[in-house]
Amino acid sequence: MLQYPELEKKLKYHFGYDQFRPGQRQIIEDALQNRDLMVVMPTGGGKSLCFQLPALLKQGLTVVVSPLIALMQDQVEALRNNNISATFLNSSLNAYQVRSREEAIMNGKVKLLYVAPERLVSERFLPLLDVVKEKVGIANFAIDEAHCVSEWGHDFRPEYRQLISLRKRYPQVPTTALTATATDRVRADIIQQLGLKQPSIHITSFNRQNLYYEVRPKSKRAYADILEIVRENEGSGIIYCLTRKKVDELTFKLQNDKVAALPYHAGLSDEERSTNQTRFIRDDVRVMVATVAFGMGINKPDVRFVIHSDLPRNLESYYQESGRAGRDDEPSRCTLFFNYGDIKTIEWSINQKTDAQEQLIAKQQLRQVIDYAEGTDCRRTIQLGYFGERFPGNCGNCDNCRNPKPVQDWTIEAMKFLSCVARCKERFGMGHIIDVLRGGKTQKIALNRHDELSTYGIGKDKTVDEWRMLGRSLLHQGLIEQTSDGYSVLKLNALSWEVMRKQRQVMIVVPVAEKITWEETSSAKGVEVEILTHRLRSLRKKLADEQSIPPYVIFHDSTLKLMSQVQPTTLTEFGKLSGVGSHKLAQYGEIFLAEIQAYRQEQGLPSDIKVNSRPSSNSPSDTELTTLQLYQQGLSIDQIAKERNIRPTTIIRHLADLIEKNQRIDLSQLVTLEHQQKIWQVLEVLGDIALTPIREHLGESYSFDEIRLVRGMWRREKRSSQK
Structure with missing residues (x-):
């Protein structure tokens, strides 16, 4: 068993990081003790490392369940770039590729396997897994996006329910369930549905301190506001819209304003969506305009802004979608545009649901989003409160905290409100409580004889909006609770009684309309x-x-x-x-x-950089000499790369530099004479520029490797002729 003090060294060696993020070390220690784990960690918090590092330190194969092809491919690419043996099996592969990868897995050459849930529990795949268990061992099942297993989660997927069969088939193999968002109810459901045995539960804070949250009114100049945000912020961004039509319109406008933007929605073909996503991930375009169909599984850490041009459907989705910004912990911006027209669009969508209970819950979730948008408390207090995490406010990184509004003592009004909830026997929602306070004449009040209560009509001096503002603030501050069954019934808690007994003061923020600007200091x-x-x-x-x-x-x-x-x-x-x-x-x-x-x-600064012990720029470096020796021994480029555990493209770069530095390498063994001549001619015309425009000029039948190698020879000849 690995000595735990060595974990930091392993972290630096494999992933390059000097220290763990909050919560990671304890999770990894528990994983190394072969415990079942329930890990709730926000997007960008470092969930993947919690199963990737143990996979490298334990015997056997770690099987990672992942729902999306794009996510698998991104994570495997990143692992391989760190020289970690990982692979995936999914529908994008042909039969030969599947067979060769399965062979490598059975021969113990793979440490991490990414696979979709439906493939993992299929009749064809499970026997293969039995062989793997016997030959090399199974170290762990890591269930990523574990909220998909729960009907109470925001992205339920029925195929995840079948994963319980893994526990029955391999009872001794530990399981790690990981998710970025999960309420208490969803966490309990995950543990039950996956059959986790006395799991070690790790819930790190949902607070993403690097994200700036703001809500702006959506006026007629909303597009100008969006364009301003896009131009203010360097780097990639995502803009979410409610409808496909809105996505297409916004993309067209941005493109007309010379913004590199692409659309993403279910109306596009699979190929178009895949191409657009790849171009965004590879920084070929800056902005992706999308419906909520886009995002899950996007492993892009450097998204600098996320804009919701329309109201999201629920707070959990909003947390997930806005949380795609700043996964690298760098300052990033989350802007929500809000007007009441969006509510009608979402309500229409909710009314299409056939299940009455689903409709109720969806309407309650919409109300919570509206409360967030209209809320005057710290945005983090509201968001984190939704997940059951208490946050004191004054985060300093949201519009409500950066531009503090007047605070007033509303303790008396709060006592009236809470007393009314108590006298209504904690059986009604906010709307009814406000009606009673304001002396309403509704049928519900008459039916329940609430016009006979002592609190009836004692709040006529405040408007409906003012009472709703207080009710929202009481909820956000945790001074009252609300059921999550769709009926939004208000319930008193211990803090409610403290207020009513005059043991706790209630201060609420009074809104002031003012535009917030997002600035970073410069020097x-x-x-x-x-x-x-x-x-x-x-x-x-x-x-x-x-x-x-x-x-x-x-x-x-x-x-x-x-x-x-x-x-x-x-x-x-x-x-x-x-x-x-x-x-x-x-x-x-x-x-x-x-x-x-x-x-x-x-810049005229001292530049005494010594990459290696040979100061002369025309002398091969130590790493280039190692490549040269292996090349002269007759090894191919792929064999040298395998021997040295580095990419073939790096070996090509070494050889190109060695040619330029006048070392004995026969270029004709690497590039055909015909291609050499054509590349040389283009270099004579275009000069010593980047490889991409040279390749565009030559066409796709010429590779970057060929161009780089010939350019090494061309540079050498140019330098010789200038002496």
Whole structure:
């Protein structure tokens, strides 16, 4: 068994991080003791690491249940980029690919397998799993997006219900259930439906401190407001709309305003949706305009803003969708546009439901969203309260807290309100309580003889909106509770009685209409860092395009910013940066150090960067010499890559640099003479520019690898002719 003090070293070696995020270490320790786990951790909190690191430290295969193909592929790509043996099995593969991957799994060459729930419990797949258990062992079942197992969750999927069969078939294999959002009811349902045995339950705070939350009125100039947000914020963004028509209209407007935007909704073909999603993930476009069909399984950490141009259907969905911003812990913005027209659209949708109870619950959830949008309390207090987490307010990172509104003492009014709830025997909702307080003449009041109560008519001095504002605030502050069965019945709690006994003061915020602006401070040093970060981001994009992977798989934005701030001068310093593991240091260290050095030279700063022990730029580095020796021994590019545990594209880069540095490599063994001549001609015309425009000029029959190798020879000849 691994000694727990070693966990940080393993974390740095495999994933490049110096320390665990809150809650991760304890979860991993419990996983290493083969316990069943129930993990509730917000989006961006680091759920994946909680099963990925134990998978590397335990014997056998870890099977990860994931509902979406895109999510599987993203996570496997990121793991492989850290030199971790992971694979997936899904419908995107042909029969040969499935067979070869299954063979690798049975031979113990894979540590993490990602698979969809329906495939996992199929009659064909379970016998394969039996063989794996006998030959290499099964370390863990990790059930990602575990809320899908519960009918009370926001994204119920019936196929998840079948996963209980894993517990019956493999009773000794521990199971880890993971989700980003789950109320008490959903958590209990997950534990029951998956058959977890005395699970260790870990619930980290739902508070995402890096996200700025704001609600804006949706006026006639709503599009201008959206465009302003898009232009204010550098980086990627998602804009959610209620309807397909709205998605298409908004995309068209943004494109006309020279914003690189694409649509995503169920009306597009599977191929269109997949292409648009890939282009967004790879930073080919900045903005995705989408219905809520888009988002689950999007493993893009550097989304800088999420805009809801229409009202979401419930608070849980809003938390999930807005939470796709800032998964890398960098400052990000979540804006909700609200007007009452959206309510009618959602109500129409709710009325299409055939189940009366479903309708009731959906209407209650809509009311909670409206309360959030109209709420004057701290946005985090409202959101976190929905998940049963108490938050004191004054977060300093939402519109209500950044622009404090006048606070008034409404203790007397609160006592009246709560007393009325008590006298109505805690059997009614907010609307009825307000009617009683204001002396209403409704049929319900007459039927229940509530016009005879002492609280009848004692609140005529306040409007319906004022009483509703107080009721909302009491709920948000936890001074009263509400049933979640669709009827929204108000219930008193211990704090309610403290108010009524004059043991607790009630302060509420009085709203003032004012536009909130979202600003970040800037300085000369900050501008410098931004310029270098932008250059490193461009380099990352170029490398990612060459490898056909999303840019964030190479390094997260937070790591690029750290590079720009620290500006390391050696590989040792570079390797100490958070987000740089041993594999990425070997693969990308020299390339990024060279870019930092070039920037420092242009700025007239000292640039004594030593990538290795050979200071001459025309001398091969240690890592290039290692590649050269293996190449001269007759190994192919793929064999060298396998031997050195780095990507073939990195070996190609080494060989191109070795050619440029006048080392003995026969280019004709790597690129045909015909292709050499054509690439050379294009280089003579276009000059020493990036590979992508060169390839666009040549056509798809020419690879980036060929162009890079020939460019190495071309550069060498150019330099020789200039001497």
